[in-house]
Amino acid sequence: MQKIRVIDFETTGMPDDQVRAICEIGFTDLSADWNISPTTAFLVNPGHPIPPQTRAIHHISDADVAGAVSPDVGLRTLMDGMADDDVFAxxxxxxxxxxxxxxTRRWICTMQAAKHLFPNAPGFSNQALRYWLNIDEQMDDVNRAMPPHRAGPDTYVTALILSRLMMLANVDELVRMTTAPVVLRDVTFGKHRGMKWADLPRDYLSWIANKSDLGADEKHTARHILGGV
Structure with missing residues (x-):
């Protein structure tokens, strides 16, 4: 492994929206010897107006992207300099x-890996982990992390979170964790919000494991507590 390219997109919609495209790309490389590169970020013309609900998150306007590159050009830029054994994160x-x-490159999800390695974290968003792990103390310039919810700064924060994860697990282990379900600690939904998973009624755990449409982590946790894994 030569490097891990940490990427982030700002977009005009969510993945399941009918109309959505990238409007900003950012990346920061983490080398095999843990050096963090300067951050690259650039705007992308999505080819359609940016809805107000997504603009409210990143504050990128139609005027900002009017002369920007197309998504195809932007994504080709992400591949520049990537060797076959490099990893995206x-x-x-x-x-x-x-x-x-x-x-064909492998991926690391820093959020999923953090759920495995930092189960006591109060939250697993990029910014929650930033402050819980005191990531700012590692920064050469805190301004590189500002403003949040922009592609470049967010990749810098994520690269630093990744460097902390790599103190506990190697690249192969982090790749495995990316698709491995997590045993959750706290319930974050429904009438049992705030309870510990281990304290949930067994009939409710059975419903989650066998009949619910909840996510893989929730189903895995229920089965784990019930003794199914």
Missing amino acids: AHNCKFEQAFFGGG
């Missing part, structure tokens, strides 16, 4: 993968 990489496959 993102925080909640399923989002980025909905817009960009990365060819």
Whole structure:
């Protein structure tokens, strides 16, 4: 492994929206010897107006992207300098993968890996982990992390979170964790929000494991507590 390219997209919609495209790309490389590269970020013309609900997150306007590159050009730029054994990473990489496959290269999801390695964290968003892990103390310039919810700064924060994860697990282990379900600690939904998973009624756990449409982590946790794994 030569490097991990940490990427982030700002977009005009969510992956399951009928109309959605990339409007900003950012990336920061983490080398094999853990050096963090300067961050690259550039705007992308999505080819359609940016809806107000997504503009409210990243504050990128139609005027900002009017003369920017197309998504195809932007994604080709992401591949520049990537060797066959290099790895892509993102925080909640399923989002980025909905817009960009990365060819045959492997992926690390820093959010999923953090759930495995930092189960006591109060939250697993990019910014929650930033402050819980005191990531700012590692920064050469805190301004590189600002403003949040822009592609470049978010990749810098994620690269630093990734460097902390790599103190506990190697690249192969982090790749495995990316698709491995997590045993959750706290319930974050429904009438049992705030309870510990281990304290849930067994009939409710059975419903989650066998009949619900909840996610893989929730089903895995229920089965784990019930003794199924």
